Amino acid sequence: MAKYVFVTGGVVSGLGKGITASSLALLLKSRGYKVFMQKFDPYFNVDPGTMNPIQHGEVYVTYDGCETDLDLGHYERFIDEELNYTSNITSGKIFSSVIEKERRGEYLGSTVQMIPHITNEIKNKVFEAGHSSGADIVITEIGGTVGDIESQPYIETLRQIQYELGRENTFFVHCTLIPLLFGSDELKTKPTQNSVKDLRNMGITPDALVCRVPYPTEDKLKNKLSLFCSVPKENIIDSVDVGNIYDIPINYYNQHIDEIILKQFGLPIRKADLAYWRDLINTVDNLKDEVKIALVGKYVELHDAYLSVHEALVHAGYVYNKKVIVDWVDSEELEKDIDLKERFKDIDGILVPGGFGNRGIEGKIKAINYARVNNIPFLGICLGMQLAVIEFARNVCKLEDANSTEFDPTCKNPIIDLMADQKSIINKGGTLRLGNYACELKKGTLAYKDYKQDTILERHRHRYEFNNDYKELLEKKGMVFSGKNVQADLVEIIELPGHKHFIASQFHPEFKSRPTKAHPLFMSFIKASIGK
Ligand code: GLN
Helix, strand or coil: CCEEEEEEECCCCCCCHHHHHHHHHHHHHHCCCCEEEEEEECCCCCCHHHCCHHHHCCCEECCCCCEECCHHHHHHHHHCCCCCHHHEEEHHHHHHHHHHHHHHCCCCCCCCCHHHHHHHHHHHHHHHHHHHHCCCEEEEEECCCCCCCCCHHHHHHHHHHHHHHCCCCEEEEEEEECCEECCCCEECCHHHHHHHHHHHHCCCCCCEEEEEECCCCCHHHHHHHHHHHCCCHHHEEEEECCCCCCHHHHHHHHCCHHHHHHHHHCCCCCCCCCHHHHHHHHHHHCCCCEEEEEEEECCCCCHHHHHHHHHHHHHHHHHCCCEEEEEEEEHHHHHCCCCHHHHCCCCCEEEECCCCCCCCHHHHHHHHHHHHHCCCCEEEECHHHHHHHHHHHHHCCCCCCEEECCCCCCCCEEEEEECHHHCCCCCCCCCCEEEEEEEEECCCCHHHHHHCCCEEEEEEEECEEECHHHHHHHHHCCCEEEEEECCCCEEEEEECCCCCCEEEECCCHHHHCECCECCHHHHHHHHHHHHC
């Protein structure tokens, strides 16, 4: 049977609970335990796929096609394990499942209630993660902040789980903030005391506190917290603000949090293998020179909307000891009458990521045109690939009205069109082409050189595709279709051989990049950009 670690948050949101959960998982994995991770999000969307990225950040996609919270990206990047549908559960999923069961008559005769029906549903999801993953330890993060109305059924479920499984099988980590009052130069414990009080009112006393602090706390403060919160002093961990997030697991390791968890579980404390992680920290701390990439998107005011793309660029920089600086370019800004040469004068490479809808499209096409004509390294992702094809069709093949039916449903040259099996779909949620699909690579192409493999598996999230009716014409004009999904006859990668570096994919390579394993497409893009 798996053991369960639960991570909650208090005082304020944005404390880095996801990074804390990931760091704990990394440490336990480094001691030879199989770990699995899961996040509960208390909102009523079934998944974040229908939310605006400006509100929620990017939608991360697992290999099995689950559209998830961006924390799942942190988890996968830290522990380098593939997560799945059991890893991200929302209130939308929990409530719709309970209501469907009620309609099917599965609770016949009963009044369906928050306790036990909703809490049982949540509990089943926790245990399902344990059973289906075969993990020794499951780490479950509860989104939101303790005290929120929406998260109450989750906290109540955790209380029940603790009662049923006992403390030897459950461990509660509560992440809080210790603010420093400006002027008085004093660290304040009261918000943490209150947040732990809220948790205890719901029947849970945390086993450990992870306190976000500007600098390491003294014994006196820990004694006080310990007394007020009923948490042993050695289980109160400082999470000091860091410049390099990869320092966090090591900071926790130095405070023995993983040993404390294993001791409570009665599991052997094996030696931790963290050499690879220390190498990573060393690389990040010693990057030389910079490479500047323009990321042209329409959600650039919230960098989290492109989190995995940003991380993948940065990881590729590590391979060449370069610090990647992202210039966040608002695509709508490019639609105005501006001098692109001036705008891109310090830029080493241009990346156009995924996106949906009309707004900012022509600005992205202008950026792609600039990259193609001026021999600037270019990487297009999903929408970025579709627009690269439109740009080429319009300006090289002279199909001036070439477009995607996503933006112009009646256009005469629909070079990007709805996939056949999408035409009858009405529901918007969860109906994109999602998750892993195979892609065959053509020998002798840039894509093949990057991957050095005949067939690759990459994650997808799109509804539209390249229209094969135009393939011959584009090929004649020099575009190479270097990756293809054979089963559905879909274009997956395009490139321009005459160009310094021009490649784009229908899939999202960013989801598979890891800090210690940069992605081949990002690596070659950064390499070419350095060379510029
Ligand atoms: N909007 C495009 C489609 O649905 C591209 C999607 C994306 O970039 N993720 O096909």
